[in-house]
Amino acid sequence: MxxxxxxxxxxxxxxxxxxxxxxxxxxxxxxxxxxxxxxxxxxxxxxxxxxxxxxxxxxxxxxxxxxxxxxxxxxxxxxxxxxxxxxxxxxxxxxxxxxxxxxxxxxxxxxxxxxxxxxxxxxxxxxxxxxxxxxxxxxxxxxxxxxxFCHASASESSSEVHASEILRILKSTGSSDNADLGGALRQFAENMDEDVVLKVLQKQRSNWQAALAFFNWAAGLPGYTHGSRAYTEMLDILGRMKKVRLMRQLFDEIPNERWEVVVTNRMFAVLLNRYAGAHKVQEAIEVFYLRKDYGFELDLVGFQILLMSLCRYKHVEEAEVLFREKKDEFPHVIKSWNIILNGWCVKGSMRDAQRIWNDIIASKVERDLFTYGTFIKALTKDGRIGSAVKLFNSMWEKGINPDVAICNCIIDQLCFKKRIPEALEIFGEMNDRRCQADVATYNTLIKYLCNIKRMEKVYELLDEMEAKGCSPNNRTYSYILKTTEKPKDVIALMQRMERTGCKLDSDTYNLILNLYVDWKYEKGVHQIWDEMERNGSGPDQRSFTIMVHGLHSQGKLDEALQYYTTMKSRGLISEPRTKILVKAIHMKKDGAVTEDQSANMTGKNLKLDPRSRLFHVHK
Known part of the structure; x- marks a missing residue:
């Protein structure tokens, strides 16, 4: 019933x-x-x-x-x-x-x-x-x-609905502040609150004109005043779009009686970051000292935020000059040194990074894990793996235990330089010194061991991961899948993934699909294609590309064209190499049809092999 x-x-x-x-x-x-x-x-x-x-x-x-x-x-x-x-x-x-x-x-x-x-x-x-x-x-x-599907309570869904309707109106009325906007949004005036304003602004981050028009309209509503979150978000939007003049104007227009409620440390951090991003170094420094006028202390934390903002946008030289000039006002603690060191390392100036490293040693300030990790990573990126390993070993000798991030950096570079035995030795030391390896550590070793076909060691590491509760992920199995030579090996790995609770993603499905196509394993291709459709993991643009190119390499031109036609009918954009390939197929077949016409072709135009289940495409 x-x-x-x-x-x-x-x-x-x-x-x-x-x-x-x-x-x-x-x-x-x-x-x-x-x-x-x-x-x-x-x-x-x-x-x-x-x-x-x-x-x-x-x-x-x-x-x-x-x-x-x-x-x-x-x-x-x-x-x-x-x-x-x-x-x-x-x-x-x-x-x-x-x-x-x-x-x-x-x-x-x-x-x-x-x-x-x-x-x-x-x-x-x-x-x-x-x-x-x-x-x-x-x-x-x-x-x-x-x-x-997302979950939401009644109040959350109400604000979401209001925000969605407002966004629709903003899109229809345009991005400029005009008289039509007030009339169109009048229905939302009574129930306006900061949560709705914040949701609308967050969806309009790339459209500063519409965001500012809505912000100004909401500011004029009776019974509503912007809070700190709304002001901070609007300032961030203007700064992101390099509208620093409007950003400063909006900041200066905050009423004096609301400074204590609206102006926060977070707001000053946004201003510093956006001025630095607009390469307004002097203005950023002035805003930092403006904190005092709004009742905030010129503390070390705020100064470090200024240094980080300058270094983030490649103004490392100005940050270092400011850091040294304000030594009496702000002491040279290790965190401030780390900011300058990391700035030079990210900028790629190893000579300046080495100079700062030597200054840190001379200053007698105790280096922490971030200091070592930053400099070791810079050394490895510069190709100085020997110096990095030497510094890494000195950490053990001084009783400073490297964390897993530093160990992973060394192991990755040693493997890249084909010094896998040394990488395995450091991996063993990690276990002895109670530095727990994570999935990134195992993935690095498995990746390079697969490249040299040391599969016994690979499966030994895989078993060790499962025994220690470090669950392998899709990337782990992808490295191993690339080394398989037979469908039964792929099936065994898929069963192992299911047993360990690792669900296949679209990349892994496409990898298996590519393997089956190369092996001409039609039954496996059909199974993977159907499974992708059942799970909602595909087939995507990459899946169709694999089929088109794979079938072309096997000489099955009609089947390749049918997959291309289906891909176009689903609104998927083909790669340039695929368009070139389809043009070549048409030229080979009749020399008249172009690749754009292939999307209008029907099944009767294609001569499919009726004996093959592989080439049944679900439209």
Missing amino acids: PWPSPFHYEQHSPAHSAHSPSSTPTISEGVFGRREGRDGKRKRRPTPRTPEAPASTSHDCTVLFSWTTPQQRCYCFSTMPQPRLASAILAAACMFRKPIALRHTLGVFGSCTPAVRHNASEMLPFLGLPPCLHQSALPRGHVLGSLR
Whole structure:
């Protein structure tokens, strides 16, 4: 017996937009109601009928969601009370495997096989639910099924809805501050708060004009005043777009009586960072000393933020001069030295980095792990692996235990220089000195061991990872997959991935697909292609590219063209090399058809091998 469905669906053609006053939908009968086909005629699906619904929408109806297809506009209504409506939505989600959302009561449901998280506190009524969901619960704002759907509480969803509508209006009215904006946004004036303002500004970071127009409009609303977060976000947007004059003007316009509430250390950090990013070094220094006028101390932390901002945008020389000039005002602690050292290392000036390193030693300031790690990384990037290893060993001798990041840096460079035995020796010392290796350590060793085909050692490290609870990831298995020579080896690795809880991502699927195509293993290609479609991991642009080029190399030109046609029909953009290849195929076949015409080709134009299951493409 089918589950009861309290939903009423109505479809309208795109000509009757939901935004026009004359397009108020009516409620039809049946689970899916009426459907308008391509021929313009009404069609009815053989689905269970629901109790007779009112002839038109009323205040007792709840619009659950709507969707649009090229042929129709669809709406879903319900007249049920909230408790029954909640369980009925859950039932429909399980039955139809469609993404159904009810924000204010249950959060968001996914479209996967029914599976409910058991850390819930609110019990759902059993009415209309399948037996597998009895004795289960779903908390407010949690996710059922696919994790691709976000969760939100009622208040969060309300602000999200307001922000989305405001963003739509901003997009339609343009990016300039005009009289139309105030009228279009008037409906949101009463419920405006800083959370909504912040969400809108964060979505308009690349459009400073629209963000500033909305910010100024909200500032003039009665009963609302911008807080520190809104001001800081707007200043950051202007600074990011190099509008430093407007940024400073907005900062100066903050009312004096609101300085204590609005102006914060975070705001000054944003100003310093954006002035440095605009290469306004003197202005950045002036803003730092402006802190005193707003009631903030000229402390060491603020000075270090200024140094970091200058170094981040390659003004290391100016930062070092300022650092040395203000020695009496701000003491030379190791963190300040590290900022200057890291600035020269990132800029790539090893001579200056070596000079700062020598100054640190001469200053008698105790070096920390960040000091060693910064300089060791700079030495390895400069190709001075011998000096880096010597400094690394001196850390052990002085009783300074390197952390895993420093060890990984040394191991990676030793492997890159084909000094793998030394890298394995350091790896062994890590275990002896209680420096726990992480997945990056193992991946580095496995990568280079796979390159030299030392597979026994690779699987030994893989077993060690699992034994120590350091779970291998997709990158770990990708290195090993590239060394496989037979399909059975790939299958064994996939089974191991499943056993260890490592789910295949799109890159790993494409790697396996590429291997199967090279081996001409049609059964495996078909299985991987179908599995990608089932899991939602593909096929993507890379998958189609692999098939087109692989089939071309095997001389199967018609099959390659069909995959290319399907890729174009799905809106995927092909690589330039693929376009060149398709042009060459057409020239070889008839010399007339171009690659753009291939997207309009139908299946009857292609001569497929009927004996092969491999080349069945799901459109």
